[in-house]
Amino acid sequence: MDEIEIVVAHRQRTTLRVGDLFLKVDAHPTRTAVEVRAMALAPVPTPTVVWHQPPVLAIAAVPGRALGVLGEPSPASSAAWAATGAAVRRLHDAPLPPWPGVALDDVRAELDRECAWLLEHAVLPADVIGLNRDIAEAALRPRPPTFVHGDLQLTHVFVEGDEVVGVIDWSEAGPGDPMADLATLTLGHEERLDDLLDGYGPGADRDVIRAWWSLRSLVASRWLIEHGFDPDAPGCELDVLRARAREAGDGRQGGTR
Template identity: 70%
Template structure:
């Protein structure tokens, strides 16, 4: 019997590692449906699906290690970060998935609700929330939809040396803003934004698009904090969401 490692576990889903296999257990099978279809459509390396018996999805482990972790310095090379940018560009150039993403109105409404909750419950100072809410507005503009991963955080991108070996956790994939994926990939790792953009391509203008990427940093952090708190995670850990919001001031 292989030793079982609990990778993540909360009330919505759990991921276990058994040897070279990951078992993902999700209470919402719609998320698993999206993950399976997105991996089939994505033109980048993804984990091999070993079997699926709802509510369990079994995936083969990817070679290599995560590009980084939120709140920790990344030991990955600049070339690896550039490769992550190139892989993101391949995804964004692919045909759109057949299901829609979140609308601007949905995102704006949720942002308003989360900001109100953060202030009303004394989770964050009102001025910190207000300032970041104002910064986040730059992200709330029309965009040309592309195939987005939807949760492209550094822990979901695996590398071996300078090469991308795969991207995991596709349950949030859909049609969305290309700059959102770039923002989530560099959240808490601003020092690697130039590497990512270099790999992604020349149509990202740091002079024009950096404000939008920064806006997504604020917006993503504001939206994430309540969920993290309610599911047993600490967004105030060094380098994590609360520090990201403070760094915007």
């Protein structure tokens, strides 16, 4: 080992890589505890827990490479995306974990709060925020919960060839909306949705997935800004919101002709 790599560092969490070991230090120790429990229950490949002493979790590196990065084309094959869909389906079909998920009313309240902040700080034009808030409403429907990852970004799925070899960062796992996982994976990568659903199988609702693209982008933008990330980078959250608003606006104009 020649050096320590800082993988991510912000006020809520710092992750360090020391050789083949990742050390995660979380401001909320319960999140690392959830991560350990979720990885033990999930029927998909997960990192090996080396040791856990809150607030620090030590896990082994997983093989392969990430499915992609937000804002850049995914280098993974269609077959790898389909394999990811099949792995996510196994997770969603697994028994629910024995801790509560996020209540639908809390999701709605957070969405309204974040939309108000985006408007107050003029992060985007009011019509873009309003159109996306309307789109997001479709995600706020009552639904039976499933075992979800909760933060299934494509950087959290590792593949080797056409096989999923590791899924990382389980601190948000719990009972939730399966369409949210599918939406998070394809946020900014709409062109990969068909490949993902080929592996996932029946039951996916494309309209709800699209609603979650809007909802997640609206809710995440302030956090990203306040923690030193750029949601306005090409292909990222603010681009997604603009694209969704354009599509919604074009649809409304088409309906009046």
